Amino acid sequence: MWAIFFLIILIPLAIWGLSFAPWSPTHYSDIKRLQKILKCKKWQRFLEFGCGDARVCHSIAKHNPKIEVVGVELAYPIYFIAKLKQLLHPLPNLKIELGSGFKKDFWDFDIIYMYGMPDAIAKKILPKFWKEAKKWTKLISYVFSFKDIEGNIKNHEKKNKKTIHVLTK
Numbered sequence: 001m002w003a004i005f006f007l008i009i010l011i012p013l014a015i016w017g018l019s020f021a022p023w024s025p026t027h028y029s030d031i032k033r034l035q036k037i038l039k040c041k042k043w044q045r046f047l048e049f050g051c052g053d054a055r056v057c058h059s060i061a062k063h064n065p066k067i068e069v070v071g072v073e074l075a076y077p078i079y080f081i082a083k084l085k086q087l088l089h090p091l092p093n094l095k096i097e098l099g100s101g102f103k104k105d106f107w108d109f110d111i112i113y114m115y116g117m118p119d120a121i122a123k124k125i126l127p128k129f130w131k132e133a134k135k136w137t138k139l140i141s142y143v144f145s146f147k148d149i150e151g152n153i154k155n156h157e158k159k160n161k162k163t164i165h166v167l168t169k
C-alpha cells in the first residue's frame with residue numbers, strides 16, 4: 001500500500017518539483033497584499049504558473065470578476081485539489097488547467113504570478129518572459145528575487161512577511 005503511494009504520488013511530486021518548484025503555498029495574508037499591489041484592471045488576463053491548490057488564482061478571480069484568470073499546475077494530485085476547490089466554489093472567470101506552465105504563451109497574459117525556485121526563474125522563466133511577454137506584462141515572484149537583471153523591478157517588503165517582487169518588461 002505504502003509502496004503504491006510512493007510510486008504514484010510522492011516520487012512524481014518530487015520529479016515535478018524539479019521542473020520549477022515543489023509545492024509550497026503562498027501565505028493567505030500575502031495574497032491580500034498581492035491584491036493591493038496589483039489593483040487588477042478589468043481588461044487584464046492573469047496567469048498563475050504552477051497554481052498548487054489554486055489559492056492565489058482563486059482569490060484573484062473572486063475579487064476581480066471581470067478579469068480572466070488561468071491557473072496551470074503540472075502535478076495531478078495537487079491539480080485535483082485545485083479542481084475540487086473550483087467545483088465547491090465555482091467562478092466563471094477562473095480556468096484551472098493540468099499541464100506544464102512552460103507550454104503557455106506568456107503573450108496571452110498581462111500578469112504572471114509564480115512561486116518558483118531561483119534557478120528555474122533565472123534559467124527558464126526569464127528567457128521565456130523576455131521572448132514572449134508584452135511590454136507591459138508584470139511578472140510577479142513570491143519570495144525569490146530577480147537577480148542580476150536589468151528591468152523595472154519593485155520589491156514589496158513588509159516586516160515579518162515574504163517579499164513580493166514585481167518585474168515589468
Ligand SMILES: C[S@@+](CC[C@H](N)C(=O)[O-])C[C@H]1O[C@@H](n2cnc3c(N)ncnc32)[C@H](O)[C@@H]1O
Pocket residue numbers: 016017019020021022023024025026048049050051052053054055056072073074075078099100101102114115116142
Ligand atoms: C512553490 S509551489 C506554489 C504554488 C502556488 N503558486 C502558491 O503560491 O500557493 C510551485 C507549484 O508549481 C508546480 N509546478 C512545478 N513545475 C511546474 C510546471 N512546469 N508547470 C506548472 N506547474 C509546475 C508544483 O507542482 C507546485 O504546485
